[in-house]
Amino acid sequence: MDIRHERFSAASRSGLRYGDAALRLEDVSLEDVAASVATPFYCYSSASIRSAYERLSQALAPVGASICFAVKANGNLSVLSLLAELGSGMDIVSGGELERTLAAGAPAAGIVFSGVGKKRGEIRDALKAGIHQINVESAAELDAIADVARELGLRAPVAFRYNPDVDAGTHTKISTGRKDDKFGMSGEEILDAYARAATLPELDVVGLAVHIGSQLLDLEPFRQAYTHLANLVMTLRGRGLSVTRLDLGGGIGISYDGGPAPDVEDYGAIVSATLGGIGCALTVEPGRWLVGPAGVLVTEVLYLKEAGETPTVIVDAAMNDLMRPALYGSLHAALPVRQNEVCGDRPVRIAGPVCESSDIFGTYAGLPALSAGDLLAFTCTGAYGASMASTYNARALVPEVLVEGNRFRVIRRRQETAELLVLEEPTQWQIAGLAAEGRAVR
Structure with missing residues (x-):
């Protein structure tokens, strides 16, 4: 489906502006970066990330909430290092993200491990590293964590992820808090599992977690979810169980088209009103809100096609570089890197070179x-x-x-096909049944 979009001025949060007719990120001309790096490439503003982190910190200061960056949003080592230097913890969802955060210099004591499918090896590595907590998504996962902790002779700090059955009002593919979503446990499940876990010496049951979805433009679902969470805390305490930590997840939306977006100050007020006096250490896990507006994907026009009613502009970036339009039907505004005040007389469709009909960024007017x-x-x-x-x-x-x-540097070089071919070099054949014993044959 084509998406119509009017040209708009870049939001101030992004650090984008025109200077001497060239689009700049902070004080760096994107034309200069393109001449040095070649398109397509991603480019991030460190000032935008710092500003977003400081603003969110101030909004949450009245309740003393800590921030753990959702690494899945952007796992680049330099981005993680920048956030770690600002004091951010890290929210991870895989063993690979654990390796990344530690390599970036983030303290293990500030890492929260979320996700529905943690492997025992990943749990083992996380416990050995000494992370802050593991968010438990099911009773079966709780047993796996307990087994691994027992084998290691360690106590595993765990929080139970609560599914409050709240519709976040966002895209269905990024909704995570409805009862039929694969994430978390119902309140009744948690009441039983929490009490059982509290009796196990290898577990340190610290509290609850919740995350209802991503890219929320309406803050009301947060209020509903946090109210349910507060009620569950009181029920657990009423049964003599200790609850000392609450992980509130992320999901605060941003504006992709220059339209209205939630104020984090309003979000902070909701946290304060629902959970401010509950006597728990609070953590939030934003990803998109901290780094989304800080980045641009720069691409070069390759060809123009006059096919059908709408002209098509073929660019060198594609759906493999930016999946969101193909995956979610999302639209990212497109700005010319060389300023031109004369608008075209027709909308154009921007498409990439990948051999898929879904490799379309959208239809743009202006x-x-x-x-x-x-x-x-x-x-x-x-x-x-x-x-x-x-x-x-x-x-x-x-x-x-x-x-x-006024400076820039490459923080991940282009990974060419020749480097990937090395991963596919021939290996030794193994006979089924012998491989388990570690015996390979030529």
């Missing part, structure tokens, strides 16, 4: 007339852009660049 060689920047791509990228069609993983003031 862009200037485009020619081969022109550069465009898709905005608000700092979250779920590079982190979801793939090498489909044997396309290279694009580089990532970090801007700070």
